[in-house]
Amino acid sequence: MNTYEADALPAVTEPDIDPRLLRAFLAVAREGHFGHAAAGLGIAQPALSRQVRRLERLLGTDLLVRTPRGAELTEAGRTVVPEAERALAYNRRLVRAARSTADAGPALLTVSAPMPSPPGGLLAEAVRRLWSGRTRVSVVELRDGQQAAALTDGRVDAVLTWDPPVADGLACEALVEERTSALLAQGHPRAATEPMSLAALGAQAVLFPVRERSHCWAQLDAAAAAEGVGITPVPTAPSAVADLVAAGLGVSAVPGSFRFAGYPGVTFVPLERLSGTMSVVWRRDDDSRAVAGFVAACRDAARSLAAAHGDVWRLPEATGPLVRRAGSGPEAPPVV
Numbered sequence: 302m303n304t305y306e307a308d309a310l311p312a313v314t315e316p317d318i319d320p321r322l323l324r325a326f327l328a329v330a331r332e333g334h335f336g337h338a339a340a341g342l343g344i345a346q347p348a349l350s351r352q353v354r355r356l357e358r359l360l361g362t363d364l365l366v367r368t369p370r371g372a373e374l375t376e377a378g379r380t381v382v383p384e385a386e387r388a389l390a391y392n393r394r395l396v397r398a399a400r401s402t403a404d405a406g407p408a409l410l411t412v413s414a415p416m417p418s419p420p421g422g423l424l425a426e427a428v429r430r431l432w433s434g435r436t437r438v439s440v441v442e443l444r445d446g447q448q449a450a451a452l453t454d455g456r457v458d459a460v461l462t463w464d465p466p467v468a469d470g471l472a473c474e475a476l477v478e479e480r481t482s483a484l485l486a487q488g489h490p491r492a493a494t495e496p497m498s499l500a501a502l503g504a505q506a507v508l509f510p511v512r513e514r515s516h517c518w519a520q521l522d523a524a525a526a527a528e529g530v531g532i533t534p535v536p537t538a539p540s541a542v543a544d545l546v547a548a549g550l551g552v553s554a555v556p557g558s559f560r561f562a563g564y565p566g567v568t569f570v571p572l573e574r575l576s577g578t579m580s581v582v583w584r585r586d587d588d589s590r591a592v593a594g595f596v597a598a599c600r601d602a603a604r605s606l607a608a609a610h611g612d613v614w615r616l617p618e619a620t621g622p623l624v625r626r627a628g629s630g631p632e633a634p635p636v637v
Contacts (some may be wrong), residue, residue, distance in 0.1 A: 316359040320392055323385040324454040325352035326364060330382050331450065331468075334371035341450045386453075390586060393455045408436050410591040413451060414461040415514070416442040417540055419562035423477060423579055424461055426602035427595065436591050445516045452584055459583045459595050464516030472585045474596065475617045477603035480557040481575035484542065486549045487568050496571040499525045503532040506551035510539040517577065521554055524575060543567055557613040558606075578617055579603075 328338035329349070339346040357364050364378035374382070410431075418424040418440075428438045443451055449466035451457045460466070465473040483497045491501055503525055511518045511534050518534060525532045535551055542553050547566030556577065560569040581599045583592050606614045 318356070318359060318388070320389060322352050322356040322359070323389055324450075325349050326356050326378075327382065327385055327389075327453070328450050329353060329365060329372050330374055330378065332371070333373065335367075337371075337446075338450075340444075341447045343447065389454060393584075393587070396455075408589075408591045409439055410436055410459070410595055411439045411441060411457045412459050412461065412595065413441050413443040413448060413457045415463065415539070416440075417562070419558050419560075421561045422556075422558045423599065423602055423606060426606060427461075427598040430598040430601055431594050436594060438595070442513075444513050448582070452582065455584075458587065458589075458592050459581060461579060461581055461599070463514070463577050463579060465580045465582050470585050471582055473580050473582045474600070475578050475580045476599050477607055477614045478576045478578050478617050479614050480612070481554055481572045481577060482557045482560065482569040483572050484546050484553040484555045484559065485568050485570060486546055486552075487566050489552070489568070492568045492570060494570060496573045498573050499528055499530045499532070499575075502552060502554065502572065503530045507532050507534050508537040508542050508545050508551040508553045509534040510542065511536045513539055520577075521575075558610075560613075 325338075325342070328342050329335055332338040332341065335349055335353075336346050339349040342349065353365060360377075360381070362377040363375050364381055365372045366375055412424075412428075414424045424440070428440075431438060441457065443457070443460070445462070445464045445466075448457075448460045448462055448464075449468040449471065452460060452466070452471060453468060465471075483491070483502055485492050491497055494501070509518055509521075522532060537545060537553075542555070543559075543562075543564040545551060546553055547564065554572060554575070555569075557569065557571065581596055583596060603614070603616065607616045
């Protein structure tokens, strides 16, 4: 009869869970819909479904139930949600701890911001202040609906946005209010009119990145509706707006700082009583020097811009960080 030492017995192992599977599951849990979650993650819905099914197979239980309206958490799914969030948070802390002591090179900070961003604007000024031998900044672009998930999952470290996402664990600080301008072709009959009314804007084809800037469009549409004006947008990629306006194919509404970008063939006319608030958002539990430095750089850049170009920027009445919790954020900022 064979005998074995206790530590020689085969161990009962638990499956290793890929963080990507946890991110996929949490995205569906937050959205309650596979399609919306896939759009937020920037992946195809079938790929997202496969990731969730793989996680369920590894865990040996169903986490979600598909319904006619989307997806609902099972009892096991509700139990897994906080554990998955903690697992991803521990993963982020591990990475930050390793990077904080590594001598391999400067820290890399990933920031999302509306693009294109004009030279001399808030993003450029904040990065210029932060850029050093210790920190490098990588800039990506996300749609309004993708920002909260990207922050929570650790795909980005901070977000500059006109529409601060509302989610547990996120901190937000309003930085600066920026006046909104109508973007017109040079020689446009309204180019000499200042400021321009929403009625005058809505009487023309309005080229606007509705999908990428859904919040900004919603605010512009609401402001126009309050004045009894209907605006029908022509959905246009952000990078194409200036060229199409210059070609005389329509007009648009853009942040006032776009005048510093030197776009050829266009002119900027302030829109009546319209401005937007740019905010910076980050994870509340992120205590890294890089994120703290970026927030401080944004704050400093905002003060500098408001002092130098008061006709474009001004500091918001109330400043300072606040914690954004799901369903408890302040009112949405004005349109840009």
